[in-house]
Amino acid sequence: EVIDSIAAAVRELVENSLDAGATRIVVSVWPEQWRLQVADNGTGMDLENLQQAASPHSTSKITTEADLYKIATLGFRGEALHSLAQLGCLEVLSRPNDLGLGDFWENRESAPNPPSSSLLRGGAQNARSGWRVVYNNAGSAVEVETAAIAPGTVVTVDNLFGNWPVRRSFLSAAQQMRSIQSILQQIAICHPHVNWQLRQGNTPCFHVTPGSTAEHILPQFVRGVRASDLQYLKLDLPASPENQKAGNLLVETQLVGSTVKHNYQLPIASSQFQIPNSQFLELVVGLPDRCHRRRPDWVKVGVNRRVVRSPELEQTILSAFARTCPRDRYPVCFVHL
Missing domain, CATH: 3.30.230 (Ribosomal Protein S5; domain 2)
Structure with a gap:
């Protein structure tokens, strides 16, 4: 996978979030530290998938040869996380969404037919634990521990291009942020149902609220x-x-x-x-x-x-x-x- 900038890394991680059915994606970037983080409320990964996520050619999006002729996701080759592990320090926190609803905990009270209290208690008891995994440059998991997070996935890449310093000499921090914002805009108009946030450090700099069509997204x-x-x-x-x-x-x-x-x-x-x-x-x-x-x-x-x-x-x-x-x-x- 060709990752030549922070913007390219953000694009790959955001597309993974969309493939996981996320309806809320938060992108945080620290361009001076060459650090980025993408958090979503998608389906999440169990420990087995999480340990293999950064291995080369590892993907859960296709399982048979026939899948290659009917790709239904934005990514499928299993190269993005492996490339990021080679280019920086990769850490992934994830927790599967056992109830299958991206915004279940947010919308349970405002739903037309809110679930019963017994379902809420059962869902909380049956929810699997979240996990934190750190990978080495070969994409192998070197640290594995439980983590208390909401259902979804948080991917953090630190010291990007630390071992390829020539990549850091092409774009300034301001240019990187403009490229990231442009990429998110183009993705947002194709996925109007998603709530998007972009932060530079702890400062919000871009926010798109969801709509039913691109007509509601463009004016934002x-x-x-x-x-x-x-x-x-x-x-x-x-x-x-x-x-x-x-x-x-x-x-x-x-x-x-x-x-x-x-x-x-x-x-x-x-x-x-x-x-x-x-x-x-x-x-x-x-x-x-x-x-x-x-x-x-x-x-x-x-x-x-x-x-x-x-x-x-x-x-x-x-x-x-x-x-x-x-x-x-x-x-x-x-x-x-």
Whole structure:
């Protein structure tokens, strides 16, 4: 895995959090100390997975060869944590969420049908312990101990690039923070259901509250854009026979994996992890008469919950808006397939 900056490390850890079904992700960065931490409320890891998490090519997201043809997660190669262990001091705290709800303890009182007190007591008694594991540069666990943490995972990387000092000479602390903020913005518009926080040390510098679509996310970090300036459109696209077959195969693989391997953690299809037997196109467009930019910096294209570079499609969007935007102005547009 190519990790050449703090921003690249943050991206890898955040994508792991999303694959774990997290709905709240807090990123803390100490750029002068080359230290970062990503905390989430995802499914967490048990001790067996945690001890192997930083081993090369170790992943719980695929279990069979057939999984490679229907990747449903943002990562699957098992290289990110191993690379971070080689580049710095890696520590992971994790506790499985036995009840299967990312925000169970937060939302139990405000839920429409709150769980009974007996369920709360039973869930607390049956919850597994959290664990703290420290890894050496080879990705092997060298310290293992119990830890009192909420369900989820906290990954800390200290002294990043300590053994590769040349990597530290390219970007200043301010440039690193701008890169991290840009990466989180691009990920946030593809995952609007997540609550995002970015801190530089103990100082909050970026916060995105969750929404149902990217239409509710963009105004939070694109300066001068209001929700009333945006138009949202969602189109359901006909599914091809190949996609229907892939969706059915994904369900079969998940059922087999969860039966054969007790710690199988590939996300089961839900509103956040959809089975790919249907396709849809999301479009968020700024109304040209009142929402435009001096630069073409907010024409974004996303595919499968990840922003990608597509110069041909981006140029097509710019050409389509050339006659409607004011002179020397560019549109605000996000297309997600």
